[in-house]
Amino acid sequence: MQLNKIVLYSLDGKKRILPFELGKVNIITGESKSGKSALIEIVNYCLASSSCDIPEGIIRDSVSYFSICITFNDGETVFIGRENPNIKGIHASSTVCLIRNIKEELPELNTISPNLNIDTLKEFLTRKIGITENLHIPDSLTREPLKANFKHSRFYCYQPQYLVADPYQLFYNQNKDFVPQSIKDTLPYFLGAVNEESLLIESEITQLKKQLNRLVREKKESDKIKSEGISQAYSLIEEAKEIGLLDRNTKPTNQKEAYKNLELVANWEYQPLKAKAENSALKELIDKRNELKIELGKISDNRKAATDYLKNSFGYSTEAKQQEIRLESINIYNTEIEFNANCCPLCESQLEVPIPTIENINNSLLSIKNDLKFTKAESPRIQSYIDTIDSQYHDIESELKKTEKSISALYIENEKARTMRDLNIRRGKIIGRVSLFLESVEHDVEFENIDSKINNIKVRIIELENSIDSENAKEILMSILNKINLQMSMWVKELDVEYENDPIRFDLNKLTMYIDTDTKPIALPQIGSGANWVAYHLLLIFALHQHFIQSNRPVPRFIIIDQPTQVYYPPEKTNDLVEVSTDEIAVSKMFDFIFKVVTSLSPNLQVIITDHAFLKNDNFINSVIEVWRDGLKLIPNDWGKIE
Template sequence: MQIKNIILYKNKTQIRVLPFDLGTVNIITGESKSGKTALIDIVDYCLGSRDCKIAEGVIKDNVYWFAITIVFNQNEEYFIARQNPNTKGIQSISEIYIEGGHFESPPDFDQIIPNSNIGYLKDFLSRKLSIAENLQIAEGNTRDPLEVNFKHARIFCYQPQGLIAQRDYLFYNQTEPFVPQAIKDSLPYFLGAIREDSLKVEQEISQKRRELNKLLRENGEAEKIKSEGVSKAFSLIEEAKAIGILSDSTTAASVEESLKLLIKLKDWDSNPVNIETTGENSALKDLVKTRSELKHDLGKLEDNISATSNFIKNNFSYTEEIRQQQIRLESVKLYNVANEGDNQHCPLCDSELNVEIPSIEAIHKSLESLNKNLESTTKESPRLNEYLAKLNQQKEILKTEIEKAEKSITALYNQQEKARTLRDLNIRRGKVIGRISLFLESVDFTEDKTLSAKIENLKQEIKYLQDQVDRETKEENLISILSKINLQMSKWVNNLDVEYTDVSIRFDLNKLTIFADTINKAIPLHQMGSGANWVSYHLLIHFALHQHFIQSQRPVPRFLIIDQPSQVYYPPEKDEELKGEIKESADEIAVRKMFDFIIETTSALSPNFQVIITDHAYLKGDKFRKHVKEIWRDGRKLIPEEWYK
């Protein structure tokens, strides 16, 4: 992929086209503030960058559409346009317009209508570059897997002004979060150190591992069932004997005999044993009610017996008291009859009494009354005893009836308990038969050789696939490729203005920097003095990488845009001096060596590599000037003056 042109649209009539030659060096030289630095940001924006990094000012104030035409394989062209976000007052726009075809002239302004977005563009460019479906998995899964795509490839295509002379960083956007790690993860793929179909192979390994784990589980379950099957079979036979399905005398001397017994039991016809208990609840209810009534009657009868007994007892005490009184009254026969009418003298001693005593006649009358009462009481006593005897007889009858009722209730309770026990037995038998059926369906005492063969075959297939994506193989390939790149940089180092010549130059992927391996020690880029060293080593690593990408046909765009590589020699304040041809100084000699290196190396890779350079310098000699596409001086700039004046 190379860039055919950059196109800026202000409106229908004002269109700026900046053309480039394919497969060679394109130089745009000019003074400061002419728009040179914006080219990288414009290209990156049109190729789907998330943010619009084009600086505010004349360019964004006067452009409606930013567009580029890219070319694949020298003839397949695609026009990509993306709207200036300032036209909508936002930071970035995700919609794009993309069209394929052969473009002699850019599409009309009115023709450009968004038809896609940057997500599709990223996938489209990844496919066009033939970036295979991949997934770079960190060792030990210490971070999320990285899917390499076009956005990682463009990192190696830009060297902005602030980066080309940077001693701490080598690659585009390296200062942004996660980008350094993304470079470390994606560069081995772009270099070709790992298989193109690594993701497919990894997915196949994962699928086969899942199949293997499934077979191992099945095999483990089979082995477990087999090991436990013997004891389980005998255990089920003992259960069957305990619930009466098998007789107690049944024995099984071997596994085969036990299986035969269990197979017979699996089809055992269960005839549940039942006890008829129809109406048992109503009968029990009537018996309980009858028992309650009998106990109530017994209570009343016992109350009557107690009352009668108490009456007889009290009546006997009354009779005894009457008899005693009678004896006492009969003593009056001792009284003097002569004094019967005299109530003032004692009938015994004739002494005078202070209190008048009852007359003898009254005492006799009282005694006669007592004798009559005593006679009546004596006559009633046999009748009470007879009544009491009847009550006791009724009591015994009631107690007998109550005892019969309680026996009947107990019998009903026992009958219900037996019914429950039989129901439980039927349930237990059904459960045992079910376990026997399940056991016979799951157990298999025959050896499954096919399962073992499948497991062994899967293990061999997984090992073969793992060997294809083996991490050690990847590391070995990466070391080999980086050694070739380092060797190429070491050969080129004398063609540039650097401090360390005739030494080995080495790129460290883990640290993302360059080392000069001197006799005494390895010196990293950030410890090398002079901006000339920093620019030269940036050029060395990028040209060495692109040479490898091209020679190995790796899926990386075939262009490199470099902004102001001569800035360390010609700062912007020397623009006036650079307008004319001056006598070559040491700095100009160094700059010429740098451009000669770029032109010669690009020419050696032609037509597969394109370099676009924006710079202040305008060197003497046809070698430089034949590659100059435009000179932005004396009012000529990226944005024509008539657009804003």
């Protein structure tokens, strides 16, 4: 599978077509910030990526559909179009448009219609590149078996700018969760170290091991039940006797009798205990008590008011009597005597406040006598009223005490009922435990042959493991990796790197590379120099693809490399196109190496390079498909943006 072209659609249907030659080196060179580094993520998005990692900005603001045309080994070319997620404001489009056997004429934007979801596209690509049924079975069974698919084959096709010079990771997305383990699990399949005919056998072994683990656990449980069975049976019998499920005189003499007693418990028929349930009587009594308390309070208030009135009346009578005695002295005067009330009768001086007349004094005396007569008449009636209130108070108080006593009695009765309900709950729990115990005893019969089952499964697993010869598979993998290491060690002399005379080794378990010097192995991060890191990345990725091609393994036949000259001409130092003369030895060696490998594998390997360097030699110039400068970029200047 190789890339035929990248096609971008503007919002109004214009096309930006970027064609590639199959089986050759294709170079796009140009200024920085022209869109070169976005090509890897555009291709990956169209090839069923679960996310859209195309950079935000002019590209995602101006494109309606990202699409590619890919050509498979059987000659079929298919069109895959996927909508820009920014159109609908989503993370990634979940559907694509797949058109098979497409010719040179590309579909118009208004004819593109999604017809597959991402998972279906992934399955299509998996089958199309030849990935057969496979399953990696972890030795420890601590992880779920992993099936290699098209997604795993892409790890070896992309070398973005951030990756190609990174000493800590070798493959695309290696820095993401679970990807390193996925590479370790699936790369042996892609290398051809796994015998595909043995995959079904490995799957059967996995299922047998799971079954074996289950039987071993069940056997342990059975052995535990047998060892603890009789003591547990006697313990359950004692508990059943305590709560009335068995007669207190029950005393089994052997295991058989104990089990029979427990069967009686398990089959015990529930008999509801007769207990008066809490009903409306308690509520009525509580309501009555509250009413009596309210009535008692009212009577108490009335009695206090009457008593206070009687006390005040007595005090008033005493004071009024004294006033009556003093005022009666007025009878010594003749009521017909005339005198001037404004003149003092002793000194005849004028008074500011007139003195009371005899008539006024007599009127006051008469008023006091009338009040005294009324008070004397009312006092007996008030006392009688108080006596009546006292009688009512004592009657209600007596009724309240009776009500309180009735309420207490009901509470006691209801507490007994709750105790009885708790007893039934305890009985239910014991019955459940007894039933569970008896079921486990019944299962003993099933476990009688468990040892033979375990032995049979172990024998079968050994037979299957011998048939696939896992040690041989490991030896095959080691042999393949040795050949790849040998190829890298031969190629290294063609690049401008340190340690060019020392063997190179790729460690699959650690996903790094080592240089085996005369004194010690040196890991890639400890080698130093960005130029070395780029060179070793290229050595490994091309050595892997050479093996994929020569062994006809199901991996896409293209590599996209972004900014391999960045360590020599950092883009941040200049935005312009960098013209490189042929006397730049390191850069010339790098591209000569790439051209040599691609030519040796032609037409089975396609390499697409995006860089801001322009090398002045024939191979480079003849491989350039576009130069992005003087306004030419991935996105044309006249394309509109999403509003």
